[in-house]
Amino acid sequence: ASLQSVRSTSGGIDEQISVHFVEASPKLRSLQARAMGCSDHVANLVGDPVTEESLLEQGYKSSFPSVSIHWHKELDRVPGTDPVFIIAQEFLDALPVNVFEYTKKGWREILVDIDEKQGNHHFRYLVADAPSVSSMALYKHPKIALPPSFVPKIGQRIEVSLDRALAVEQMGEMIQKRKGAGLIIDYGNNFAPSGTLRACKK
Template sequence: MPQAIFECRWASNDAGDQNKQSLPRKNQGDLSRELAAKIRMMGPIPVAEYMKEALTHPTLGYYTTRADVFGKAGDFVTSPEISQMFGEMVGIWCVNEWRKVGSPKPVQIVELGPGTGALAEDLLKVWSLLEKGGDGLTLQLVEISHPLIKKQAQRLCGDIEFGDEIPPKGLKAIHGDVPVHWHSVVEDVPTDAFSIFIAHEFLDALPIHKFQFTEDGWREVLVDVSKESSHQNPKFRYVIARNPTPASKIFLKNGVVGRQPGVIREVSPAALALGFHLAKRIEEDGGFVLIADYGHLGEKGDTLRAFSNHKLHDPLVDPGKADLTADVDFRRLQDEVGEKAISIGPVPQQVFLRNMGIDVRMEVLKKKCSSEKEAKWIEAGYRMLTDPAQMGERFKFFALFPNVLRQFLYKFPVAGFPPPRI
């Protein structure tokens, strides 16, 4: 559904545009008042804490309370909803890399933040077709939102009735008769199987700390209550910490590149911890990791932004009612993984998808179309995924492989990526 009305989350990160396009909503939820009360009592809070509460508060968070965040009725659209070709290319990549290392079983596909289940659905279709079923395969989904779990279950497993048990147990996917399990954290995913970890637009939603370089060195950017705020209508603002905070001491030093007053840097401890955990998992238990997200190699600073109704939205307005997101720093992620795993990429989405054969797949799908209008929809989806001015350049693919495969990857490079520098 590549419609023009959809504004993806990579559309812009200009702070000025955010302020111009977003206006406070009349009825703010309780989360604004809860955060304001906390700040008045404890003082300004890190951006990471504000972001975590806004997205994952148990009863008032953006992702924990809504199932309509994706698509036309939601706030943004992602690649799997745009075209089946995206999930198919990811599925082909998974089967190809799994076969190259001997098709070990049991094997589990682990998707972090599966959204509507569209990517998992298309991936299972490919796996079932290429492997003639899903024998020895399980699907493990890491999801904290009960509304989204229901949507995923119905999409993957058919029209089911939900009781009090969420996530449901004992379900199997329509495609391949694959058992499906849900977990609230990745640490709960079983360790007794070869694991293929997929993280599509997951790391961008993990909380970030924001820092600004001042005459006194790096200082953390905090969220405070605005002077114009009232108890019934809280408003927030950014402030600069007067003294070094624990986060500024741990994550940034005065020697960091970009020591000019006003320069901003963002660090996501949660993303770094996840990268470390996944690298350790595939090293100890076998497997590999594929990450698809928008990001950079350390050259960008202020990327935090919000989206509501497919438009840019002020991140400090209506916490819990808009999506908050920040670009992934792949360079920092590579440094965190270090020698624990082999880092492949990142490469632009258009490079990965074309290397995987999306051009050929588009032509095959067009030949099967029953009308010219249907063929144009397929072409429009293809362009949105691969055009450098749309998703093709902004989004990146990044992979991790166990160190034991270092010499192997010399002879058999990872599909979709240029040969690794090992």
């Protein structure tokens, strides 16, 4: 639908369009290739964990006329100087977060520790005894520092992601430099979240 919209606003000109997926998961790369109408060979190639990044990035034909498909593991690997239209569908939700708890001594990071107790689960959350690099960033780092108006309570937990802040800044710089637009779709509320961290088991 996005490609059709781009073509409808281009005055019918059949220009070459490059679609760049920023995707680290081999399985999702394979699904994306099939959804874009790439050949089975391409879907298998980009879905192979050992495929070199240079092969992922070189560009492949799709079922859309004049559209080439590329894959990158990092946003800063996307080349070119042409105008861009960035779509980030729940991209930020997939980035790592740090969890912090407010204590009598200030913010402390929540760590994962080994649990020696009997049972099926042998990991537990542990509140750090001393400040960590990440917890100190809450006070000083310009991209994730909490606003002075935020007054936490003892025991309150929040989740903060420096990777998200850097990714949004990177997208903004790319749009400003190359011209274009961006659409970021995520779900949440206008306050520091907590309790959303999950673990996945293969």
